[in-house]
Amino acid sequence: MTPPQAPEGYDPYAFEPFAVTVDLAVFTLREERLHVLLVERGQEPYAGAWALPGGFLLPRESAEVAARRELAEETGLSGDTVAGLHLEQLRTYSEPDRDPRMRVVSVAFAALVPDAPEPRGGGDAARARWRPYGTQGAYGPLAFDHDRILADAHERVGARLEYTCLATAFCPPEFTIGELRQVYETVWGVELDRPNFRRKVLATPGFVQAVEGPPRLTGGRGKPAALYRAGEATALHPPLLRPEGRSTP
Amino acid sequence: MTPPQAPEGYDPYAFEPFAVTVDLAVFTLREERLHVLLVERGQEPYAGAWALPGGFLLPRESAEVAARRELAEETGLSGDTVAGLHLEQLRTYSEPDRDPRMRVVSVAFAALVPDAPEPRGGGDAARARWRPYGTQGAYGPLAFDHDRILADAHERVGARLEYTCLATAFCPPEFTIGELRQVYETVWGVELDRPNFRRKVLATPGFVQAVEGPPRLTGGRGKPAALYRAGEATALHPPLLRPEGRSTP
DNA sequence: GGAATAGTGTCTGTTAGACAGTATTCG
DNA sequence: CGAATACTGTCTAACAGACACTATTCC
Numbered sequence: 001m002t003p004p005q006a007p008e009g010y011d012p013y014a015f016e017p018f019a020v021t022v023d024l025a026v027f028t029l030r031e032e033r034l035h036v037l038l039v040e041r042g043q044e045p046y047a048g049a050w051a052l053p054g055g056f057l058l059p060r061e062s063a064e065v066a067a068r069r070e071l072a073e074e075t076g077l078s079g080d081t082v083a084g085l086h087l088e089q090l091r092t093y094s095e096p097d098r099d100p101r102m103r104v105v106s107v108a109f110a111a112l113v114p115d116a117p118e119p120r121g122g123g124d125a126a127r128a129r130w131r132p133y134g135t136q137g138a139y140g141p142l143a144f145d146h147d148r149i150l151a152d153a154h155e156r157v158g159a160r161l162e163y164t165c166l167a168t169a170f171c172p173p174e175f176t177i178g179e180l181r182q183v184y185e186t187v188w189g190v191e192l193d194r195p196n197f198r199r200k201v202l203a204t205p206g207f208v209q210a211v212e213g214p215p216r217l218t219g220g221r222g223k224p225a226a227l228y229r230a231g232e233a234t235a236l237h238p239p240l241l242r243p244e245g246r247s248t249p
Numbered sequence: 250m251t252p253p254q255a256p257e258g259y260d261p262y263a264f265e266p267f268a269v270t271v272d273l274a275v276f277t278l279r280e281e282r283l284h285v286l287l288v289e290r291g292q293e294p295y296a297g298a299w300a301l302p303g304g305f306l307l308p309r310e311s312a313e314v315a316a317r318r319e320l321a322e323e324t325g326l327s328g329d330t331v332a333g334l335h336l337e338q339l340r341t342y343s344e345p346d347r348d349p350r351m352r353v354v355s356v357a358f359a360a361l362v363p364d365a366p367e368p369r370g371g372g373d374a375a376r377a378r379w380r381p382y383g384t385q386g387a388y389g390p391l392a393f394d395h396d397r398i399l400a401d402a403h404e405r406v407g408a409r410l411e412y413t414c415l416a417t418a419f420c421p422p423e424f425t426i427g428e429l430r431q432v433y434e435t436v437w438g439v440e441l442d443r444p445n446f447r448r449k450v451l452a453t454p455g456f457v458q459a460v461e462g463p464p465r466l467t468g469g470r471g472k473p474a475a476l477y478r479a480g481e482a483t484a485l486h487p488p489l490l491r492p493e494g495r496s497t498p
Numbered sequence: 499g500g501a502a503t504a505g506t507g508t509c510t511g512t513t514a515g516a517c518a519g520t521a522t523t524c525g
Numbered sequence: 526c527g528a529a530t531a532c533t534g535t536c537t538a539a540c541a542g543a544c545a546c547t548a549t550t551c552c
Binding site for chain 1: 266267268269306308309310311312313338340341343344345352354356412486487488490
């Protein structure tokens with residue numbers, strides 16, 4: 001809400017202040033593996049641990065704006081590039097002790113990046129690295145409750161692939177059906193039947209649209225594949241369900 | 250995140266403080282119509298306007314705990330009852346000017362209540378009323394950005410009915426298939442084929458389980474219907490899609 | 499009996515899944 | 526040539542949607 005029971009001339013400083021931050025689970029596909037962007041913490045608490053990128057909301061920023069700003073800072077990508085990326089609010093984490101220093105409420109986002117340039121640029125980006133998803137254990141548990149946030153983000157992205165055209169957000173502007181299938185296979189961790197996947201995608205109006213021009217070789221082997229662009233549709237009807245059949249409870 | 254770039258001994262009071270609140274979109278079914286719980290504001294801003302119930306997070310409360318506390322306060326329901334209700338985090342609204350008084354970040358929740366006792370009890374509950382959903386216009390626009398939050402909540406609940414067993418949260422502990430169908434029809438605003446709906450529900454393992462005992466008359470007419478309880482499943486596979494085919498983009 | 503609701507059975511067009519087979523490219 | 530990938534076609538079992546029909550109750 002917004003304070004119905006707040007006293008009339010209530011004092012903004014009456015309560016212990018809350019800090020509000022954004023945390024980002026940024027996914028990309030590199031070498032047929034799902035990768036996530038992590039930063040190494042330089043200071044306590046959790047100094048030396050890996051964490052999701054993120055930061056404070058500035059005084060006149062919404063969480064969405066702050067998330068895009070942080071994304072640009074951490075990846076070194078241009079503002080224009082970041083403006084076109086898929087960014088989706090996940091949920092808000094507000095357990096009182098999630099940060100030992102003070103009360104921090106964090107709005108988590110999931111972002112999808114098509115290609116994966118190694119983070120570069122000044123400042124924050126210097127500490128950011130792409131890490132294969134699922135191997136966080138190799139880097140020790142993430143700082144704060146970021147393991148939980150990351151797991152939630154992965155589950156959400158997997159579920160969104162079923163009902164939306166989100167998969168194209170992982171692909172470059174022009175892509176082959178095989179590359180699109182790779183997105184599903186990599187995120188879901190399953191193998192899909194190639195002919196059936198192709199038929200399903202092409203039968204869904206607005207999912208992809210053919211691109212004129214010469215086909216492209218995939219990995220140097222096999223027949224060159226036709227190219228497609230993302231279509232106008234955002235939702236998938238009927239959905240493209242995961243083989244096993246797990247959904248978001 | 251949680252401050253990676255915060256200066257080492259940073260001062261929690263350095264920034265203008267953010268207030269953090271919860272807003273609740275509480276739905277119920279009364280007389281075959283979807284109703285939402287609204288409160289009438291007694292003070293500026295938006296004095297006299299209707300608003301979603303909600304309130305500030307207490308210093309050591311998570312958003313979920315605060316939401317259940319507010320729900321109990323506004324409805325007059327017991328803590329035990331509220332503990333069993335379906336409560337789902339929607340998203341967080343953080344536009345800088347959503348509250349003219351100060352910076353307020355609000356975590357919105359959607360809640361589903363099976364029966365609809367008129368709100369009673371002291372304090373806040375006195376101002377709360379059930380209002381038919383879709384007629385907010387008759388009461389003027391809601392305060393703050395609550396029209397938007399309410400619309401988002403409705404869309405989310407509708408989408409969740411497709412993929413989860415959520416519909417049983419609108420029903421009393423024992424219900425008929427017809428009552429369950431009413432939930433879908435009312436929230437979606439469509440008519441469903443009775444035999445097909447029945448077949449689909451009974452064919453989904455874990456959605457409902459039969460209850461021994463005598464059937465119950467529905468509305469005083471027709472054949473008494475068998476009773477069911479909510480099953481163990483939380484997800485619906487395959488999903489029960491809306492006839493038209495709109496999903497969550 | 500008429501109206502209303504619960505419940506059963508049946509038909510049909512669509513679709514998902516499996517899989518055989520052809521086309522094109524690289525080494 | 527073999528291996529790998531793209532693409533086409535076909536078969537089958539399952540399912541959604543439509544709808545006819547019976548059963549049980551209140552008026």
